[in-house]
Amino acid sequence: xxxxxxxxxxxxxxxxxxxxxxxxxxxxxxxxxxxxxxxxxxxxxxxxxxxxxxxxxxxxxxxxxxxxxxxxxxxxxxxxxxxxxxxxxxxxxxxxxxxxxxxxxxxxxxxxxxxxxxxxxxxxxxxxxxxxxxxxxxxxxxxxxxxxxxxxxxxxxxxxxxxxxxxxxxxxxxxxxxxxxxxxxxxxxxxxxxxxxxxxxxxxxxxxxxxxxxxxxxxxxxxxxxxxxxxxxxxxxxxxxxxxxxxxxxxxxxxxxxxxxxxxxxxxxxxxxxxxxxxxxxxxxxxxxxxxxxxxxxxxxxxxxxxxxxxxxxxxxxxxxxxxxxxxxxxxxxxxxxxxxxxxxxxxxxxxxxxxxxxxxxxxxxxxxxxxxxxxxxxxxxxxxxxxxxxxxxxxxxxxxxxxxxxxxxxxxxxxxxxxxxxxxxxxxxxxxxxxxxxxxxxxxxxxxxxxxxxxxxxxxxxxxxxxxxxxxxxxxxxxxxxxxxxxxxxxxxxxxxxxxxxxxxxxxxxxxxxxxxxxxxxxxxxxxxxxxxxxxxxxxxxxxxxxxxxxxxxxxxxxxxxxxxxx
Amino acid sequence: xxxxxxxxxxxxxxxxxxxxxxxxxxxxxxxxxxxxxxxxxxxxxxxxxxxxxxxxxxxxxxxxxxxxxxxxxxxxxxxxxxxxxxxxxxxxxxxxxxxxxxxxxxxxxxxxxxxxxxxxxxxxxxx
Numbered sequence: 001x002x003x004x005x006x007x008x009x010x011x012x013x014x015x016x017x018x019x020x021x022x023x024x025x026x027x028x029x030x031x032x033x034x035x036x037x038x039x040x041x042x043x044x045x046x047x048x049x050x051x052x053x054x055x056x057x058x059x060x061x062x063x064x065x066x067x068x069x070x071x072x073x074x075x076x077x078x079x080x081x082x083x084x085x086x087x088x089x090x091x092x093x094x095x096x097x098x099x100x101x102x103x104x105x106x107x108x109x110x111x112x113x114x115x116x117x118x119x120x121x122x123x124x125x126x127x128x129x130x131x132x133x134x135x136x137x138x139x140x141x142x143x144x145x146x147x148x149x150x151x152x153x154x155x156x157x158x159x160x161x162x163x164x165x166x167x168x169x170x171x172x173x174x175x176x177x178x179x180x181x182x183x184x185x186x187x188x189x190x191x192x193x194x195x196x197x198x199x200x201x202x203x204x205x206x207x208x209x210x211x212x213x214x215x216x217x218x219x220x221x222x223x224x225x226x227x228x229x230x231x232x233x234x235x236x237x238x239x240x241x242x243x244x245x246x247x248x249x250x251x252x253x254x255x256x257x258x259x260x261x262x263x264x265x266x267x268x269x270x271x272x273x274x275x276x277x278x279x280x281x282x283x284x285x286x287x288x289x290x291x292x293x294x295x296x297x298x299x300x301x302x303x304x305x306x307x308x309x310x311x312x313x314x315x316x317x318x319x320x321x322x323x324x325x326x327x328x329x330x331x332x333x334x335x336x337x338x339x340x341x342x343x344x345x346x347x348x349x350x351x352x353x354x355x356x357x358x359x360x361x362x363x364x365x366x367x368x369x370x371x372x373x374x375x376x377x378x379x380x381x382x383x384x385x386x387x388x389x390x391x392x393x394x395x396x397x398x399x400x401x402x403x404x405x406x407x408x409x410x411x412x413x414x415x416x417x418x419x420x421x422x423x424x425x426x427x428x429x430x431x432x433x434x435x436x437x438x439x440x441x442x443x444x445x446x447x448x449x450x451x452x453x454x455x456x457x458x459x460x461x462x463x464x465x466x467x468x469x470x471x472x473x474x475x476x477x478x479x480x481x482x483x484x485x486x487x488x489x490x491x492x493x494x495x496x497x498x499x500x501x502x503x504x505x506x507x508x509x510x511x512x513x514x515x516x517x518x519x520x521x522x523x524x525x526x527x528x529x530x531x532x533x534x535x536x537x538x539x540x541x542x543x544x545x546x547x548x549x550x551x552x553x554x555x556x557x558x559x560x561x562x563x564x565x566x567x568x
Numbered sequence: 569x570x571x572x573x574x575x576x577x578x579x580x581x582x583x584x585x586x587x588x589x590x591x592x593x594x595x596x597x598x599x600x601x602x603x604x605x606x607x608x609x610x611x612x613x614x615x616x617x618x619x620x621x622x623x624x625x626x627x628x629x630x631x632x633x634x635x636x637x638x639x640x641x642x643x644x645x646x647x648x649x650x651x652x653x654x655x656x657x658x659x660x661x662x663x664x665x666x667x668x669x670x671x672x673x674x675x676x677x678x679x680x681x682x683x684x685x686x687x688x689x690x691x692x693x694x695x
Contacts, residue, residue, distance in 0.1 A: 003624070010622025017618055024611040031604075047607050048650045 004108040008099050015092035022088040026054045026081040033073050045074075053078075058085035111186060114174040118188040121172075123148045126415060127187050127194055129178040129210050130201030131158045133386050134226065136165065137408035138198065141274055143169040145416045150187050152178045154201075179206055181213045189217050196222035196242075198411060204232040211241045224414065226407050228298055245410055247403030252302035254406075255380065255399070257428070259285045259310050264435035268424050270442060271497075271524060272413045273450040279443070280450075283398050285378050289351035290315060294336035294366050296324045299356040299382055299401070312352075315345040319357075337365040342373055352378040356401070360388045367395045419455050419522040423498045426507045438495075438508070445493050445525055452527040453497075456537065458519045463537035467517050472540070474547050479511035485535050485542040488549060492532055494525030579616045580631075580686050583638070584679040586612055591676050595669045596662035606649065606672065610642050613675070616682075627689050634682040641675035 030050040037043045045053075049067055056063050057078065070078065099105065125148035128135050135151065139162065142149050151173040153159055159175045176183040178201065188194045197214040199207035207225045214223045224243045227233045233244050258265040266282040273280070291307055293300050296318040304327060307314060317336040318324055334341030335357070347353070353370050355363040363381050370377055381397035383389070392400050413420050427435065442451055460467055469476050478499075484490040499509035500520040506513070515521070523533075536542045545551050586609045593600025617635040620628065645668045652664045 006622045006624040008622075013618050013621055016621075017615060020611060020614050020618070024607075027607070031607075046653065047603055048654055 004104050008102065008105050011099055012096060015095040018088050019092040022085050023051075023054055023058070026058070026085050027051055029077045029081060030054065030074065033077055034071065035068065035074055036071055037068050043068075054081070054085060057082055058089045060086055111174060111176065111183075114172055115186040117172045118150055118186065118191065121148065121150070121188065121191065121193060124193045124195045125150055125188065125191075127152070127184070127189060127197045129153075129184075129187075129197065129199045130206075130226075131162055131173070132200070132202060133404035134408045134411075135198075135200045136162060137405060138200065138411055139167065139171060140165070141408065141412035142415060143167040143171065144275060147416060152176055152183060152187050154178070179209045181217065184210065184213050185217065189214060189221075194218065194221060196224060196415065198415075199223070199225045200407070200411075201226075204229050208232055208236060211236050212239065215239055215241070224411055228403075243411075243414060245407050246302075247407050248299040248302040250406050250410060251299070251401045251403075252306040255285065255303065256306040256310055258283060258399075259287050259307075259312075261432045261435060263432055263439050264427055264430075267427070267435050267439050267442065270439075270450045271420060271423075271453050272409060274409075274412070275450070275452060275527065277450050278448055279446070285380075285399075286351035288312065290346060290349055291352040291354065292317065292336075292342070292345045292347055292350045292370070293354040293356060294318075294363075295355070295357035295382075296321070296327070296331065297356070297358060299358075300324070300354070303354050303356060303380075307354075315350070317341055317345050335362060335366075337362055337369060339369055339373060342366075342370055347373050347377075350374065350377065352380070354380045354382075355397070356380075356382045358382075358384055360384050360391075364388075364391055364395055367397055371396055417453055417455050417522065419498050419500065419520060420453060422500070422505055423507070423522055426498070426505060430507070441495060442524060445495060451524040452530060453522070453524045454530055456521045456523065456533075458515060458517050458521070458537075465536070465538050465540045465543040466515065468540065469543060469547070472544070474544070476515050476543070476547055477511065478509060478513045478515055480543075480547045481515060481533060481536055482511065483536075483546040485532060485539075485546055488546050492525065492529045494523050494529045494533065496521055496523050498522040576619055577686060579612060579619055580679075580682055583609070583612045583616045584676065584683050587638075587672060587676040587679050591669060591673050593669075596666040598660050598662070598665045601665060601669055603649065606642075606646065606668075609672065609675075610646060613638050613642055613679075627685060631682055631685055634678045634685070638675040638678035638682070641671050641678065645669075645671035645675070 027047060027050040030053060031045050031047050033045075034042050035045045053066060126142065127150050128139060129152050131139065131151045131153040135153070136158075139149050139151060146169060148169055149171050151159070151162060151171055153173070153175060154177050156175040159173045162171065162173050174183070174187060178184060178199075184197075189197065197210060199210035201207055201210075204227050207227055211223050211225050214221055222243075223241045224245070225236050225241050226245050226247070227236060228246055228248060233246060236244050254265070262282050262284050266280070269280050287310070290313045292315050293303055293307075294317045296304070296316050300316065300318070301324075304314060304316065314329055315332060316327055316329060317332045317334055319333070319335045321331045321333055332341055332345045334344070336342060336345075336355070347370055353367070355366040355370075357363055357366070360383060363383070367379050367381050371379065379397040380399045380401060381392055381395065383392045383400050383402045386402065386404065445451060456462055458466055466476055478496055482492045482494060482496070484492055496509050497507075498521070499506040499513060501516070501518070536546055541551055586605065590601055590605040590609055613635065617632070617639055620632040620635050623629070623631070648664060648668050648671065652658075652660050
């Protein structure tokens with residue numbers, strides 16, 4: 001038990017003891033002093049009546065003199081004891097209430113309640129440390145897919161905001177320091193259903209500490225960290241952190257891919273978008289010419305490295321080059337917010353601009369000035385705070401880099417559809433035409449909204465009927481699964497993207513593939529399609545119908561009747 | 569010497585001695601068991617219970633438990649007494665007195681356990 005509970009109990013001693021002693025003295029006095037009954041005969045007050053009288057005297061309610069009118073001696077005693085019992089009563093009650101309202105005590109109660117709630121979780125969940133922009137976006141993404149999450153953050157305001165947010169699933173949240181292992185334990189780090197720990201605080205060292213604690217206390221767990229320092233990344237990787245996300249690197253890699261193959265970028269954008277987002281337009285960053293990078297900090301360096309690999313000519317603007325270091329191209333010193341600096345970096349002849357300082361106002365100013373000088377620029381703007389979304393939407397940048405959203409999106413995809421990461425790795429090896437063709441297929445499948453992407457594991461829980469199909473003597477191909485269970489001539493609006501069988505991956509599996517127990521499938525399509533397909537997977541009647549075109553009697557009684565009919 | 573321990577030990581032993589004082593005598597004879605003695609036992613037991621609050625050791629928990637048991641028994645005895653004298657028509661009868669005294673006897677066992685635990689704890693203290 002927590003120390004604070006004992007401390008509170010210990011502090012309760014004095015008020016309670018004074019209360020008992022005051023009561024005992026007042027009662028003893030009343031019962032000892034001679035009284036008289038209604039006829040004037042001398043008698044004594046019983047202890048019961050004394051207790052009764054003292055309890056209402058001390059709370060100052062005052063019901064009069066009971067059971068008989070008092071003698072003057074009794075009245076003298078009452079007039080003394082009314083003062084001390086009332087004073088003691090007020091003191092004791094005041095102290096007790098103050099103790100119960102004690103801040104540390106309340107926090108201890110909160111923590112205990114949280115611990116119990118987490119311990120009672122009966123669904124797999126992820127432990128998310130840090131609920132800033134990234135964390136809350138991730139929580140939303142997970143709960144929208146009916147995944148469970150437990151949240152810790154050090155800032156009470158963020159926890160309150162999270163509770164105000166309308167989540168689809170219940171999210172236990174605690175305001176505490178995630179660096180303490182005991183807090184991580186309370187949040188279910190050792191819970192058998194805890195599937196992973198996601199460390200998303202904006203302090204690299206805290207994330208590192210969470211990762212270490214997670215790996216030590218629950219070694220089999222998946223640990224995902226955010227980090228924007230290469231040093232800490234290497235440190236995290238050294239003890240086996242499963243996935244480390246650096247928002248700047250992630251975006252730079254994404255941009256490099258967009259320059260190489262816009263179709264594949266668009267495809268992956270669609271597949272990894274949150275449900276119900278509108279289909280995004282493809283963006284075509286210029287593939288040759290000069291790019292101007294403003295700001296040579298963490299983001300600037302990552303962009304520099306990846307753009308250079310694409311064979312682009314670069315010029316860099318940086319206000320404090322002695323701090324950030326100087327690339328081989330040299331540096332134009334300045335902030336880039338003035339026309340002079342931008343002209344020095346030859347903005348008129350440039351094709352692209354990266355406004356990548358850590359000040360949103362500077363970035364906006366850079367973009368506006370640069371577009372005045374050269375309206376044909378392809379502009380990438382770094383948005384540091386989500387509050388400025390509206391301004392960035394209007395400034396005319398083709399691509400906006402927002403660290404939190406990028407990380408949240410990546411982690412959400414990693415947690416919800418782990419196969420999508422395998423898919424994109426394989427897809428990168430394919431030619432650009434392949435991606436363009438798939439984009440048009442996906443676009444034909446859905447209208448306006450991004451496709452729903454989901455995974456199926458062929459096992460007893462997710463595909464009951466399919467697991468029992470073999471016993472009934474029919475084999476199932478992918479083609480059958482994609483038929484409408486209402487009318488098997490119609491096709492379901494879905495594309496199988498990936499089939500995983502015994503560690504072998506098949507990109508866009510052909511429809512005549514057999515589907516077996518233990519297979520894992522990644523599909524995309526309309527969200528309604530998923531429920532139709534679940535029907536086929538789970539229901540033997542529907543499965544038999546799409547497989548053979550006939551519907552049999554399946555229940556035990558019906559089968560018996562059918563057998564009986566056959567024998568006749 | 570820790571004055572807190574003196575007070576603690578004093579009340580625990582006093583609870584037992586007073587309880588014993590009330591308990592001795594013929595079980596069903598009201599003359600042998602006085603209301604004031606029971607009153608003192610209840611008050612001292614209440615104080616003992618509260619003194620046991622906030623001790624986080626295993627011994628502290630068991631001590632508190634014994635006190636709670638004693639309180640339960642004593643309050644039952646007080647309730648029976650009050651009901652007999654003030655509520656029931658028959659008043660105090662030997663059988664009621666016997667049940668009051670036996671309830672207080674139960675409380676005494678709890679108090680004995682409490683004192684034994686106190687002694688054990690003291691003996692186990694390293695010098």
